[in-house]
Amino acid sequence: MNIASFAPLAVVLPILGAALTFVLIRHSRAQRTVSIALLSLTLALECLLLASVWEGGTAAVNIGGWLPPWGIVMVVDQFSSLMLVVSSAVSLAVLVYATGQGMADGDHDAPVSIFHPTYLILVAGVSNAFLSGDLFNLYVGFEILLTASYVLMTLGGTGPRIRAGVTYVVVSVVSSVLFLISIAMVYGATGTVNMADLAIKLADLDPGTKTLLHVMLLVAFGIKAAVFPLSFWLPDSYPTAPAPVTAVFAGLLTKVGVYAMVRTETLLFPGDSLNTPLMVAALLTMVVGILGALAQSDIKRLLSFTLVSHIGYMVFGLAMSSVAGLGAAVFYVAHHITIQTSLFLVTGLIERRGGSSSIDRLAGLAKLSPLLALLFFIPAMNLAGIPPFSGFLGKVGLMQAGIELGTPLAYTLVIGGVLTSLLTLLAVARVWNRAFWRKPSDAEHPDPVLLAPRETSDTGRRGGRNNVTLLPRTMVGSTLGLVLLGVSLTVFAGPLFKVSDQAAADMLDRSSYIQAVLGEETAVPLILTSGGGK
């Protein structure tokens, strides 16, 4: 019995947990225990999955015993299992953080008790999207995670959240409709939605139809991944959600879009037909995103803009369609999920400690809480790409691949990447200077909690109640865990880069994926490129 045949449990366990926590809706303690236990179990299973494909290879599971291309398949390869492990580790940390916040503030209010079931459904949707070997199942995975995210986004139903939620829901539904239209067109053109089967059948289509389908899918995924002209919904909607929700959205949801783009580009439409527009989009995503970040004074909004900007790096790696570029992009996705989520969690802590998330109002946090300063500093430097952190390594990988490619556009992107990295440093340094280094008396309208003497600093007023723990141990602990995970990505960058490169080579070669799904004797069509750019 192969461990990969347990892959569907990565989806089933969180859904089971959602059902259980929904039954236990009145018992918040039992709810917490069940959701954390089941998510840990899922994470352990996914680590086993990753270990089983660590040396390479692809495994496919036929759900219900239906043979592909008719039945639904789930495919475990290095890329998907790596994404599963990183996403589950991150969502576990965020779950612990959220329960810590709930325990500190008292979560007896009705809306919060639906947090656990909804959150677990979100995790199930993300796992389903990563594992899916079939375009329609990918759509279902997207819908599961999106529907859960609508609920999480508008949790509590306050004015700003509803306002942001409307934007988010409408944009997401439009992108889903586009995805569904593309699926219908793909099915109309080829008669299959199985991705391995599509990889073979799409090769026989005439170039016009093929380009149409390709562009449709990329636009649908581009909205979800927040690639430049389609990214404006993100900074508008993410910052208003509760801190743990924003953190998990920032870490996971856009990356599912990136994952889908990678699969489309490598498996379904290999070759370099759309590489030039993708590269231009990547450049604009990087530069426009980071310029937006510099104009913000709210840390959550600033981070949302850096999130958009750094999606550009991943698209850059993808657009090169070389092993080095795609490998660096895979590494960068894993790095960015961890770092961006920990930054949003720290921002939640900053908001708790300093009474605001606006850098005009914050000050003196380095003195008030050195631990918080450290927790912010490490991922911030990591995001900006300061050596020796994983952000630096990922960016160096991308730059090397770009220079290896050697076209003028690739060089422009390398320069754009370095510029974006510097501007990211400027953006996070602004936060650091204002929120952590200057004196509290320099801030505009500082929260009284910043000016209070240090002795009373572990409790304060929050939400109209006195003596609330400002930095609960669970919240700090989970953030610390995630920051350490980010640092360990740096420490274990060697093996990780090796796996990413191998995953990239496998994805570009395609034979491992196609033969795992359709059988060993399947012939893999040759990849046609327009120029000698490979």
Added chain:
Amino acid sequence: MSVNLTLLAVMGALYACGIYLLLERSLTRVLLGLMLLANATNLLILATGGYAGLAPFYAKDTPAQDYNDPLPQALILTSIVISFAVTAFMLGIIYRTWVLARQDEIQDDVEDLRVAETPSFDAEDDAEIPMETSEFPLTMVGGDGRSVSDQALTRPGGESAGSTVAAGAKRIDAIDAAAEEQPGSQNVTPGPEGGVK
């Protein structure tokens, strides 16, 4: 493969109306637009299954135009369920907007408006400060030819401020430009939530 023209025409009309409604500012119309888009897509999926009225029959040697593919209908069922859930959720949101704001309109993003209104002049970085801040003050000459360094520290009684300094589009008193770093400065206009310059 023959395609049902009526179905296609209806689909096109639904898409057109859906996109038109989606661009409205009223949330209920946006929701109606989304529903039309979802249903138009369902028709598109249905059209991929083949001509209506044929049996969903499959044998290896049946030519493609002689049978109807049942799979798209299964896909449509899934898509109907999903759009049903989303519609219900949107209705909930619209009701909530109505409860909160008494209006069924998409509202502007406050933070976006703030960034849009921020002038390129930043008092902290861009103001020319004619004040002598060293411990050994020299006499400095302001824009009007009078010395500013000593008098600016004590605001002259009443309205008559000392010399003025160009600060972006407006002119402000030298004392305010100098005192910008201190709390209670008049160079910045504090907003209701703070942070508004």
